[in-house]
Amino acid sequence: MKLLNELWKSKYLVLRLAFFKVQSDNRNNFLGVLWELLNPAIQIGMYWFVFGLGIRGNADVGGIPFVYWMLAGIVMWFFVNAAITEGTKSIFQKYNLVAKMNFPLTAIPAYVVMSKFYVHIIMVSLMIFVFSIAGYMPSIYYFQLLYFMFMTYLFAFAVSLLASTLATLIRDVQMLVQAGLRILFFISPILWLPNLLPQSIQKIIMLNPFYYLANGYRASLLYNEWYIFEQWPLTLYNLLLVIGLFSVGSILHFKMRDRFADYI
Numbered sequence: 001m002k003l004l005n006e007l008w009k010s011k012y013l014v015l016r017l018a019f020f021k022v023q024s025d026n027r028n029n030f031l032g033v034l035w036e037l038l039n040p041a042i043q044i045g046m047y048w049f050v051f052g053l054g055i056r057g058n059a060d061v062g063g064i065p066f067v068y069w070m071l072a073g074i075v076m077w078f079f080v081n082a083a084i085t086e087g088t089k090s091i092f093q094k095y096n097l098v099a100k101m102n103f104p105l106t107a108i109p110a111y112v113v114m115s116k117f118y119v120h121i122i123m124v125s126l127m128i129f130v131f132s133i134a135g136y137m138p139s140i141y142y143f144q145l146l147y148f149m150f151m152t153y154l155f156a157f158a159v160s161l162l163a164s165t166l167a168t169l170i171r172d173v174q175m176l177v178q179a180g181l182r183i184l185f186f187i188s189p190i191l192w193l194p195n196l197l198p199q200s201i202q203k204i205i206m207l208n209p210f211y212y213l214a215n216g217y218r219a220s221l222l223y224n225e226w227y228i229f230e231q232w233p234l235t236l237y238n239l240l241l242v243i244g245l246f247s248v249g250s251i252l253h254f255k256m257r258d259r260f261a262d263y264i
Contacts, residue, residue: 010104013104017115040078047070048070071130077185077188079156082116083157092167109160148220151238158242165249166252168260188208188211
């Protein structure tokens with residue numbers, strides 16, 4: 001509750017700093033903010049060529065062309081990966097800038113994650129436009145998409161809050177988080193289907209939060225299913241997971257924040 005109160009009081013600061021971060025990250029590039037979209041587009045093309053055209057022979061996934069099926073899941077991944085990677089190192093990189101100011105430290109990972117969420121909103125909007133051209137028109141299930149976007153943001157922030165605190169104390173945490181994200185990416189059903197694996201392994205994979213989030217985006221955009229309710233055990237599990245990560249991150253952050261200067 002203390003952390004939520006601190007974030008609420010600094011909400012305008014978080015939103016403005018996030019906007020300025022998007023601009024500053026690309027100020028030296030000729031194409032500027034466009035690189036936030038071009039980089040993912042290049043990776044999407046590469047993944048489609050290797051996994052879709054090369055490995056699958058461009059076969060459909062449940063009646064959905066592979067490129068659209070992959071796109072709905074990987075756009076979520078681009079946001080989470082960038083937000084957690086930068087959020088993890090946000091406090092120890094920026095602490096010296098705000099150490100002598102009355103600055104809420106929880107706002108640092110919050111605005112870093114929010115800056116990536118701005119880009120995510122643009123990418124989702126472009127994806128919806130592409131899907132509409134392909135015949136997948138907007139529907140009432142887009143209300144569910146808002147829920148999954150919000151859940152994705154909460155998950156990214158909860159992990160960033162916990163990881164940024166730990167990374168300030170032990171720098172190796174940053175490398176562990178990056179390695180962990182790569183592992184979770186390749187064992188998630190973002191580029192491939194786990195239905196050929198044994199049932200026991202499939203159930204373990206379902207515990208990966210990216211399984212729930214990727215399929216939630218697809219259900220909202222392509223399959224027109226109320227994934228929240230049809231997979232209510234997964235919904236409950238992921239809500240508890242986010243609450244747990246947020247709680248542990250909050251407790252650890254307030255317990256250690258007064259000692260950040262010693263470690264930095």
